[in-house]
Amino acid sequence: MIVNMSERATDQEITHIIERIREAGYQPHVTRGVERTIVAAVGNGRRHEIEALQVAPGVETVVPIAQPFKLVSRQVKPERSVVNVGGVAIGGLGVVVIAGPCSVESREQLLSTAQAVKRAGATMLRGGAYKPRTSPYDFQGLGIEALKILREARDESGLPVVTEVMSTEDVDIICEHAEMLQVGARNMQNFALLRRLATINKPVLLKRGPSATVKEWLLAAEYLLAGGNNQVVLCERGIKTFETEMRNTLDLAAVALARDLSHLPVIADPSHGTGKQSLIAAVSRAAVAVGADGLMIEVHPCPERALSDGPQSLDFAGFEKVMRAIASPLRGVAVSAAPAEVA
Numbered sequence: 001m002i003v004n005m006s007e008r009a010t011d012q013e014i015t016h017i018i019e020r021i022r023e024a025g026y027q028p029h030v031t032r033g034v035e036r037t038i039v040a041a042v043g044n045g046r047r048h049e050i051e052a053l054q055v056a057p058g059v060e061t062v063v064p065i066a067q068p069f070k071l072v073s074r075q076v077k078p079e080r081s082v083v084n085v086g087g088v089a090i091g092g093l094g095v096v097v098i099a100g101p102c103s104v105e106s107r108e109q110l111l112s113t114a115q116a117v118k119r120a121g122a123t124m125l126r127g128g129a130y131k132p133r134t135s136p137y138d139f140q141g142l143g144i145e146a147l148k149i150l151r152e153a154r155d156e157s158g159l160p161v162v163t164e165v166m167s168t169e170d171v172d173i174i175c176e177h178a179e180m181l182q183v184g185a186r187n188m189q190n191f192a193l194l195r196r197l198a199t200i201n202k203p204v205l206l207k208r209g210p211s212a213t214v215k216e217w218l219l220a221a222e223y224l225l226a227g228g229n230n231q232v233v234l235c236e237r238g239i240k241t242f243e244t245e246m247r248n249t250l251d252l253a254a255v256a257l258a259r260d261l262s263h264l265p266v267i268a269d270p271s272h273g274t275g276k277q278s279l280i281a282a283v284s285r286a287a288v289a290v291g292a293d294g295l296m297i298e299v300h301p302c303p304e305r306a307l308s309d310g311p312q313s314l315d316f317a318g319f320e321k322v323m324r325a326i327a328s329p330l331r332g333v334a335v336s337a338a339p340a341e342v343a
Contacts, residue, residue, distance in 0.1 A: 198227020
């Protein structure tokens, strides 16, 4: 349930509603907008007691939340959230571009990539330290060594770092080296990991699972917000379909739908979404056109020598071409480092 306070509601009246929601067995979540305050009653409690708040002083309306995801819903927070990652605002006016290799393979590889993507206009650096691979014989990442290289690359380039976390045991060490933690597609419904990440004071990038519905994706985000972490960015990275010519099918409609249903920023990953270098520029432009707040693109100094995801990685010249292709008068790649409202 949502309790919409009137524009003239006093702090005392708002506090009273918060206390009554707790008494009814719900957890109150307060959103203070420019004009009014919304108090959401989340959980399982005595619904009739919340409905009765319609007549309480300062209350304008009491309405049910239509979706199973509550805190993620735009009913609870009509204004779009902006997530600040090391000074980069995701969800602001510009399009954030996150670029870098699938895996950190060496110090030279990552440092050269960081400088190249920054020159081309990228605003964040990606790189895998721990890699979930389909085959146990494939390259699994350099682990802590990669995290140290990522931190060095951040210090030299000034680009905030995002890297994937696969286990609850790795959360603390990754927090020491990265500005943002990524939940990969395979872990979207790893609820133990989501609950752990809900307790940290770091932004989380939540990728959609390859067979997940948009509702399941948003419910996974709900775990993070319900646990106390509202610094969440959604990432559409392609789903499994009957198509065999691409690695995945990038669901552009899901980008628009997620932005319609949720206040969270939404970015797209055209690298995993297609698996083909030749499609990344066109799909990137399409993602921006449907409203994506950012893009995540894999870049490698020499894709043919990449230890993982070479066929979908761009070289430096290819990335520069993509950056030029996605620039537009309506939605440029410039990023404001001072968000108006930080989630």
